[in-house]
Amino acid sequence: MGLALTIGGYLLGSILPGLWIVKWKAGRTPWELDDNPGGSGTWRKAGPVAGVLTLLFDIGKGVIPAALAQRQGLQGFWFVAAACSPVLGHNWPIFTRFKGGRGFASATGVLFYLAWRDMLPAYLVGALFALQKRWVPATGVAAFPLGLLLMHIRRAEPLVLITSLTVMLLVAIRQIPWFVTNVIKRR
Numbered sequence: 001m002g003l004a005l006t007i008g009g010y011l012l013g014s015i016l017p018g019l020w021i022v023k024w025k026a027g028r029t030p031w032e033l034d035d036n037p038g039g040s041g042t043w044r045k046a047g048p049v050a051g052v053l054t055l056l057f058d059i060g061k062g063v064i065p066a067a068l069a070q071r072q073g074l075q076g077f078w079f080v081a082a083a084c085s086p087v088l089g090h091n092w093p094i095f096t097r098f099k100g101g102r103g104f105a106s107a108t109g110v111l112f113y114l115a116w117r118d119m120l121p122a123y124l125v126g127a128l129f130a131l132q133k134r135w136v137p138a139t140g141v142a143a144f145p146l147g148l149l150l151m152h153i154r155r156a157e158p159l160v161l162i163t164s165l166t167v168m169l170l171v172a173i174r175q176i177p178w179f180v181t182n183v184i185k186r187r
Helices: 002-013 017-026 039-046 048-071 076-091 104-133 138-153 158-184
Strands: none
Touching: 002 048, 002 076, 017 039, 017 048, 039 048, 048 076, 048 104, 076 104, 076 158, 104 138, 104 158, 138 158
């Protein structure tokens, strides 16, 4: 069951609605327009309604495998693998030759499902930070470590902590090419 949920979660994560919406509205892919196929990129290239719909879909595809893994009673490796699989699929989707989004919304779905009481205040702080910086990814920059800290303080189950950390690491790894291009090479 763990393998099936992991593969299914990866394939679900590989569905990028922002790719289809932007291509339909703008006639080109988000990448051709120098953007990403997530909620923010779709908002910028296809409008706020399209961006919100993409965001909700991407969050939902993070929730579903985590919820199914928990409902099936998966533990250990298979729980982590199934819960992380939609983020892996969104970041490196098989349907687009492993070129995907940044994984933030899918990670948000997983994290809110696993530990919403800890992640909600962390995301609120992250949103304020993003508003101040005028940079949407700043939400995760602030929310991820703060959420982990709150989980630790409130004594979350070790499996929840490990899964959450793994999800956050998948998002961080996906940012490396952007970081190299936009931070290191511009110096």
